[in-house]
Amino acid sequence: MADQKTGDQIPVAATDISWEVRNGVTRAADVLERYLAEIERRDDDVHAFNLVLVDEARARAAEIDDNVVMGRVLGSLAGVPVALKDNMCTRGIPTTCSSRILDGWKPPYDATIVTKLRDAGAVIIGKTNLDEFAMGSSTENSAFGATHNPHDLTRVPGGSSGGSAAAVAAGFAPVSLGSDTGGSIRQPAALCGVVGVKPTYGAVSRLGLIAFASSLDQIGPMANNVADSALLLEAVSGHDPLDSTSIQQGPLEISKQLDWGVAGLRVGRITDLPEGASPDVNERLEVAFDALRAAGAEIVDVEVPAFTYGLTAYYLIAPAEASSNLARYDGVRFGLRIDAPDTNAMYLATRTEGFGDEVKRRIMLGTYALSAGYYDAYYGRALKVRRRIALDFAQAYEKVDVLLTPASPTVAFRMGDKTTDPMSMYLCDTYTIPSNLTGDPGMSVPFGTGESGLPVGVQVLAPALKEDVMFRTAAELERSMS
Amino acid sequence: MGSAIASDAVSDRINSEAVAKVAKLARLSLSDDELLQATHQLSDMLDHFADIDALDLEGVEPMTHPMPIANVMRDDIEQDVLDREEVLSAAPVAEDGRFRVPPILGLDD
Numbered sequence: 001m002a003d004q005k006t007g008d009q010i011p012v013a014a015t016d017i018s019w020e021v022r023n024g025v026t027r028a029a030d031v032l033e034r035y036l037a038e039i040e041r042r043d044d045d046v047h048a049f050n051l052v053l054v055d056e057a058r059a060r061a062a063e064i065d066d067n068v069v070m071g072r073v074l075g076s077l078a079g080v081p082v083a084l085k086d087n088m089c090t091r092g093i094p095t096t097c098s099s100r101i102l103d104g105w106k107p108p109y110d111a112t113i114v115t116k117l118r119d120a121g122a123v124i125i126g127k128t129n130l131d132e133f134a135m136g137s138s139t140e141n142s143a144f145g146a147t148h149n150p151h152d153l154t155r156v157p158g159g160s161s162g163g164s165a166a167a168v169a170a171g172f173a174p175v176s177l178g179s180d181t182g183g184s185i186r187q188p189a190a191l192c193g194v195v196g197v198k199p200t201y202g203a204v205s206r207l208g209l210i211a212f213a214s215s216l217d218q219i220g221p222m223a224n225n226v227a228d229s230a231l232l233l234e235a236v237s238g239h240d241p242l243d244s245t246s247i248q249q250g251p252l253e254i255s256k257q258l259d260w261g262v263a264g265l266r267v268g269r270i271t272d273l274p275e276g277a278s279p280d281v282n283e284r285l286e287v288a289f290d291a292l293r294a295a296g297a298e299i300v301d302v303e304v305p306a307f308t309y310g311l312t313a314y315y316l317i318a319p320a321e322a323s324s325n326l327a328r329y330d331g332v333r334f335g336l337r338i339d340a341p342d343t344n345a346m347y348l349a350t351r352t353e354g355f356g357d358e359v360k361r362r363i364m365l366g367t368y369a370l371s372a373g374y375y376d377a378y379y380g381r382a383l384k385v386r387r388r389i390a391l392d393f394a395q396a397y398e399k400v401d402v403l404l405t406p407a408s409p410t411v412a413f414r415m416g417d418k419t420t421d422p423m424s425m426y427l428c429d430t431y432t433i434p435s436n437l438t439g440d441p442g443m444s445v446p447f448g449t450g451e452s453g454l455p456v457g458v459q460v461l462a463p464a465l466k467e468d469v470m471f472r473t474a475a476e477l478e479r480s481m482s
Numbered sequence: 483m484g485s486a487i488a489s490d491a492v493s494d495r496i497n498s499e500a501v502a503k504v505a506k507l508a509r510l511s512l513s514d515d516e517l518l519q520a521t522h523q524l525s526d527m528l529d530h531f532a533d534i535d536a537l538d539l540e541g542v543e544p545m546t547h548p549m550p551i552a553n554v555m556r557d558d559i560e561q562d563v564l565d566r567e568e569v570l571s572a573a574p575v576a577e578d579g580r581f582r583v584p585p586i587l588g589l590d591d
Contacts, residue, residue, distance in 0.1 A: 108568040201548040215547045244554040245547075312531040323508060330509070332581050337574035343586045344509075352511040360510055364501065365524060367508045378531070383544035385534050390545060423526055439548020464549075 005030045014080045014174040014228040018121070021079030024068050028061040028079030032123055035081045039126070039172045047147050048157075048167040050086045050096055052126040057081065060123045075120035077235050082117055083167040083176035086127035087134055088219070089208035090114055097210050098142035099132045101354030105335040111208020112243065113177060113219055113236045120235040125173050128163030132356045133326065134184055134212045136160050137428035140419055141358045148415070149192060151454055155412040158188030158428075164222050165192040175223045175232045179209055181216045182314050183407075183432025186444040189222055190407035190457025193446045195229045195474070196222045198432075200464045201439035202247035204233075205240030213321035214245075216314075216436040226445065226475045230254040233467070247465075257468045258475040263296030265473065268400030271301050274308040274430050277406045280450030285406055288447055288458045291480035292404075292473065302396040302403070306389040310434040313389065315426055316369045316382035317437070322359075323366030329354065361422060390438045397463045402473050405431045407444035407457035431459060440464050445474045447481065495528040496521060 002024050010031055011017050020026035039052055064079050084090070087097045089107035091114075096102045110118075117124060131141040139147040139162025147162040149155040150170035157166040161178025165188035168176050178185040180198035189196025197220040204219045211217060221232035238251035269289060277285075289299050331337035331350030338349035355363070369378035396403065409430060418425040435442040441464070444457035458477060462470035498521045505512050505520070512520060570576035575583075 105572050108564050108572060241554075241556065245549070245551060247549070309534050309537065312534050315527065316531060331574060332583055333569075333573050335572075335574070339584070341584060343584050346584050347509045348511050351509050355510070360508075361520065361523060363508045363510065364504045364520060365527065368496065368500070368504045368524065371504065371507065380544065381534055381537075381539060383546055384539040384542040385537065387542050387545035388537070388539070390548075422523055423530055426527075437545075437548070 002027050007034060010034050012174065013225060014077070014223065015231055017080050017174060018076060018078045018231070021064065021068065022074050026079075028064040028123060029058070031079050032057055032061040032081055032125070035125060035171070035173055038170070042170055043172060045148060045153055046150050046166050046170050047145055048128055048163045048170060048172055049083070049126040050098065050129050050144055050163070051094060053093065053124060056093070057123050057125050064121055064123070075235070076231060077117065078121035080122050080175065081125040081173045082122045082232070083126055083128050083164055083173040084114070084124055085130055085161050085164045085176070085178050087130060087179060087210045088113060088177065089210065090124070090127070093127070095127065095210070096144075097133045098130045098144055099354065099356065099359070100143045100336055101329045101350070102335040103354075107208070109208065112205035112240045114208065116236050122235070128161070128167050128176060130163055131160035132359050133210070133322070134160040134179055134181055135322070135358050135362055137183070137187055137425050138415070138418065139163060139188070140415060141356055143356060146415060149412045151193060152412065152452070154414055155454070156191065156415050158191035158408065158412065160184040160188075161196075161222065162188045165189050165194055165196065168192070168194045168222050168224060175221060175228050177219055177232070177236070178222050179217055179219050180436065181212050181318060182436050183429040185220045185222060186432045186442060186457070186459060187408045187428055189444040190446075191412040191455065193455030194222050194224060195226055195443065195445055196220065197229050197233055197443040198435060198441060199233060199237065199252070199467060200247070200441045202245050203237045203252060203441075203465070203467070205243040205246050207240055207243045211325040213318040214325065215321060216318055218436070226471060226478050227255065227258055229443070230258060230471055252467050254468050254471045257472055260472050261295060262292055262473055262476045265297045265402065265469070266300050266400040267292050267297045267473065268300050268302040268396055268403040270304050270307065270396075270403060270405060272303050272305055272307065273405060276427060276430055277409045278451065281406045281408070281410060281456055284447050284450060284456040285404065285458055288404055288477055291477060295476050295480065300400050302399050304392045304396050306385065306392045307434055309385045310389055310437055311426065311430055313382045313385040313437060314429070314433040315365070316378050317386065319362040319366030320369045320379045321366070323363045323370065326359070326363055358422070386437045389434055393434065393438050393440065401462070401466070401469050403461040405459045405461065407431060407459040411450045411452065411454035411456060435461055441467050441470055443470060443474055445477050447477055496524050
């Protein structure tokens with residue numbers, strides 16, 4: 001058994017933690033205690049977690065250490081604490097979507113990613129805060145209060161996976177999982193200065209991810225560095241027979257290629273990108289192009305004319321799907337019920353009481369976009385625009401291997417700045433939305449700082465299932481910063 | 483843009499009658515103030531979404547899903563299913579192995 005270790009003696013990177021735990025150099029229990037102590041010290045201020053699984057995580061870490069002593073073979077995430085966005089089902093453990101409507105509900109099954117994490121030897125440390133049902137870009141729309149950006153507590157962490165991003169940025173966990181429907185992993189990653197990946201649609205099982213917009217939702221990793229995000233993505237990806245939209249192939253293979261560099265890679269600059277990014281963000285994007293050019297990549301100008309219509313297509317399609325998915329919350333099977341004399345009155349009272357303002361707004365927008373007389377004008381047209389966007393990206397990818405854009409138009413904004421104007425909040429997703437519509441992967445890499453010394457993220461986009469090339473590019477950007 | 487409520491220029495893309503109807507369909511109850519605010523906010527959004535109105539989308543195939551999808555079949559073999567007690571214990575009210583709901587019939591007549 002390894003000697004007890006504390007604080008600085010324990011590695012920070014998930015890849016190192018796993019190696020040391022597997023080889024008996026560091027105990028999973030000591031790793032866990034380091035993170036629990038940090039949560040204890042600072043999460044009252046940050047509020048990254050809805051629930052910290054102290055007892056469960058301790059039991060799990062002890063189990064892993066026993067396995068090491070007994071010489072059992074452990075997985076790639078041995079002893080690595082992982083924070084889970086609280087819209088992923090954990091059997092017998094409350095899963096809230098940061099909504100009152102799931103009050104008291106405990107899922108009767110685990111999400112596939114939870115099973116995969118367990119198989120890989122990970123320690124689930126807690127459930128992280130989010131915008132209710134993943135609808136928002138600031139993690140201010142939570143029934144349990146907002147999450148704060150660890151870099152500046154007066155600012156938002158981004159959203160909707162703001163809790164998962166803040167948990168990694170604050171040192172509460174080395175890695176976390178978020179979900180991304182229109183940028184909900186990449187935008188908070190950018191605002192918190194961590195890596196955030198939206199994989200190809202279908203690369204990670206959605207079984208047990210509580211649905212927001214089923215044709216757009218995808219689970220992905222958040223981490224302090226590119227290699228850790230690759231490690232986590234490899235562990236949770238792969239075909240799941242229980243998810244009919246899961247791609248029929250094995251786990252993604254990324255880690256081995258991280259050092260391959262970008263020599264000869266064609267990196268696209270979108271010349272007709274929608275405006276709106278602030279000067280500090282654009283400046284960092286230019287530095288990123290320069291860094292890749294210096295590393296041997298060719299920078300190629302491309303046009304993606306329909307990019308600019310992504311926001312509209314998304315904000316018609318996602319609410320439409322949400323209005324259907326959220327119809328199941330009626331006070332019968334899960335969580336909250338507000339008593340009333342008859343069933344219809346009970347539905348109405350439960351949903352009115354249980355959902356927050358933003359969720360109601362999107363349900364109404366989606367119901368409207370799908371309703372008779374407006375379906376063709378709104379939802380129907382949005383689906384055609386979605387096709388147009390996919391075709392435009394496919395054309396661009398004939399000329400380039402990856403594309404570079406801002407991840408978020410600005411650095412972290414102040415809490416309360418956008419809460420009274422939903423449309424201004426929606427514009428946060430301008431650069432991340434298209435890859436959800438097309439199903440292609442995208443990731444945000446921390447790339448220096450902008451206004452007020454706050455983190456800036458650069459987004460790398462790639463065609464479906466080209467995660468390997470996307471990660472190589474991200475790894476090169478990371479290297480150029482060190 | 484500022485607060486949608488403060489703006490006096492409201493588009494006629496959606497009126498409060500239509501919003502009230504949508505809320506009813508979605509089983510949501512809105513106060514008068516909420517209805518007014520929702521009408522302003524939805525109007526503001528629909529104004530913004532008008533950018534696709536001018537696009538020529540003739541002949542473009544609607545895209546409902548990022549990947550081609552087909553029905554997935556599996557062999558009809560016995561396997562574990564969710565535990566009924568566990569599912570029912572997560573419900574607001576259950577009785578005799580079933581979800582219990584308030585009366586459905588006979589109240590309005």
